[in-house]
Amino acid sequence: MELATADISRAPVASTPELPPGPDWSLLKSTQRWWRRPLQTLDQCHVRYGDMFTYRMAHEGTWVFLSDPEAIKQVFTGDPRLLHAGEANIALLPVLGEHSVLLLDEPAHMKERKLMLPSFHGKRMQAYREVMAQVAADEIDRWPTDRPVRMRPRMQAMTLEIILRAVFGVDEGERLSRLRDELRRTLNLLANPKRAIFMVLLGPERLRRFGPFRRNLERVDRVLFEEIAARRGAADLAERDDILSLLLQARHEDGAPMSDEELRDELMTLLVAGHETTATALSWAVELLARHPAELDRLETEVAAGEDAYLDAVIKETLRLRPVIALVLRKLVEPMEIGGRLLPAGVRVAPSIYLVHRNPEIYPEPERFRPERFIEQPAGTYTWIPFGGGVRRCLGASFAEFEMAVVLRELVARRRLRHVGEPEHSVRSTITNVPNRGAEVLASPR
Numbered sequence: 001m002e003l004a005t006a007d008i009s010r011a012p013v014a015s016t017p018e019l020p021p022g023p024d025w026s027l028l029k030s031t032q033r034w035w036r037r038p039l040q041t042l043d044q045c046h047v048r049y050g051d052m053f054t055y056r057m058a059h060e061g062t063w064v065f066l067s068d069p070e071a072i073k074q075v076f077t078g079d080p081r082l083l084h085a086g087e088a089n090i091a092l093l094p095v096l097g098e099h100s101v102l103l104l105d106e107p108a109h110m111k112e113r114k115l116m117l118p119s120f121h122g123k124r125m126q127a128y129r130e131v132m133a134q135v136a137a138d139e140i141d142r143w144p145t146d147r148p149v150r151m152r153p154r155m156q157a158m159t160l161e162i163i164l165r166a167v168f169g170v171d172e173g174e175r176l177s178r179l180r181d182e183l184r185r186t187l188n189l190l191a192n193p194k195r196a197i198f199m200v201l202l203g204p205e206r207l208r209r210f211g212p213f214r215r216n217l218e219r220v221d222r223v224l225f226e227e228i229a230a231r232r233g234a235a236d237l238a239e240r241d242d243i244l245s246l247l248l249q250a251r252h253e254d255g256a257p258m259s260d261e262e263l264r265d266e267l268m269t270l271l272v273a274g275h276e277t278t279a280t281a282l283s284w285a286v287e288l289l290a291r292h293p294a295e296l297d298r299l300e301t302e303v304a305a306g307e308d309a310y311l312d313a314v315i316k317e318t319l320r321l322r323p324v325i326a327l328v329l330r331k332l333v334e335p336m337e338i339g340g341r342l343l344p345a346g347v348r349v350a351p352s353i354y355l356v357h358r359n360p361e362i363y364p365e366p367e368r369f370r371p372e373r374f375i376e377q378p379a380g381t382y383t384w385i386p387f388g389g390g391v392r393r394c395l396g397a398s399f400a401e402f403e404m405a406v407v408l409r410e411l412v413a414r415r416r417l418r419h420v421g422e423p424e425h426s427v428r429s430t431i432t433n434v435p436n437r438g439a440e441v442l443a444s445p446r
């Protein structure tokens with residue numbers, strides 16, 4: 001589903017850097033609008049200013065949104081020394097830590113990413129099928145059968161449990177429940193949009209010194225470091241296939257293992273990047289399926305026959321129509337030509353996942369939930385971008401798609417979904433865009 005033509009670069013590029021047009025709202029107004037109604041704001045600005053517009057954000061500086069696939073391709077394939085993603089995510093530093101792959105740039109980022117990539121390779125995901133299916137089945141069997149159930153908290157519990165087992169490699173017992181409690185407490189800190197705004201306003205340095213925040217993090221770190229130490233000494237380390245055990249055995253190019261601090265930061269990164277995102281995507285999948293009985297029927301039939309193609313298309317279409325994250329960010333280190341315009345150093349370019357997924361030239365009837373479109377044509381590298389792209393593309397993309405498939409397979413085999421009330425719309429929850437009633441459905445037994 002690539003666009004056939006893109007002649008944006010035909011016009012001569014101005015030699016002095018300049019910003020594209022955008023709303024001339026006050027900083028307060030544009031920041032508030034973004035926090036309150038991000039998707040509507042993107043739609044409005046797109047209608048008014050087209051595929052490239054400037055948007056100013058308090059504490060974040062100047063953003064330039066992009067929705068033309070050719071311009072997005074330039075960003076995803078551009079020199080990572082000039083396009084800093086880590087720097088653009090710096091607000092997460094106090095929680096994720098300085099070694100986090102999400103926050104590093106340039107050679108330090110590539111070094112860390114190279115070390116982690118093999119553990120997330122698509123082919124390895126089969127190792128997690130059983131544990132994911134077991135967690136999903138146990139969770140689904142606890143849902144009420146006779147009254148509506150809100151998917152989002154249920155899916156959050158499920159994806160947290162899957163990360164604890166498949167990524168952290170923790171089994172039953174007291175250690176699992178301590179880790180679960182501590183991690184949940186930390187995730188709650190981030191889940192509340194008001195607290196998140198407070199964190200952004202305070203800035204990473206002051207936040208790190210802020211008492212209640214620091215104490216919370218010290219508690220969770222204690223449990224994480226205990227887990228890392230125990231695993232380092234585990235007799236069966238070489239036979240284990242959880243991600244922590246693989247990372248403990250991985251070696252940097254100079255032969256050095258990952259330090260405890262590095263492992264702690266990456267575990268926290270995988271938790272924060274992989275928990276809420278996958279739970280939200282699953283909630284949207286259920287919300288959409290419950291409202292589309294013909295698509296749900298087809299999914300049930302194909303899953304019962306052991307076919308995966310339609311299931312994969314349902315996942316792709318969910319992530320297209322309801323992208324969990326609306327944009328990705330790269331900070332320009334030097335002026336750079338993007339989309340036929342020389343943009344100034346220091347701005348953050350923001351390929352808009354949401355806008356490109358709604359382009360009717362790429363996706364006819366973009367508002368319709370129609371999984372078939374991904375059977376008719378494969379997803380394009382720069383037109384289907386729920387996981388971002390290039391050297392920063394989501395490390396957990398295969399993990400997330402595999403997990404969604406396992407969970408949805410268990411779900412349609414066990415329950416019959418029916419919708420409740422009006423269709424849900426997207427509202428902001430810190431960084432993800434979630435269903436406004438938490439994806440409320442009836443899930444009666446089969």
Ligand code: HEM
Nearest residue numbers: 102273274277278281324328387388389392394395396400
């Ligand atoms: C549906 C679920 C998910 C969505 C929609 C999602 C989306 C994203 C996006 C948009 C990015 C930024 C990409 C860019 O800047 O180009 C990202 C980065 C990342 N994600 Fe995910 N993600 C999901 C699940 C996961 C999972 C399950 C994990 C791990 C267990 C994970 C780990 C990461 C990491 C480590 C990065 C940073 C990569 C880097 O900077 O090199 N994500 N994700």
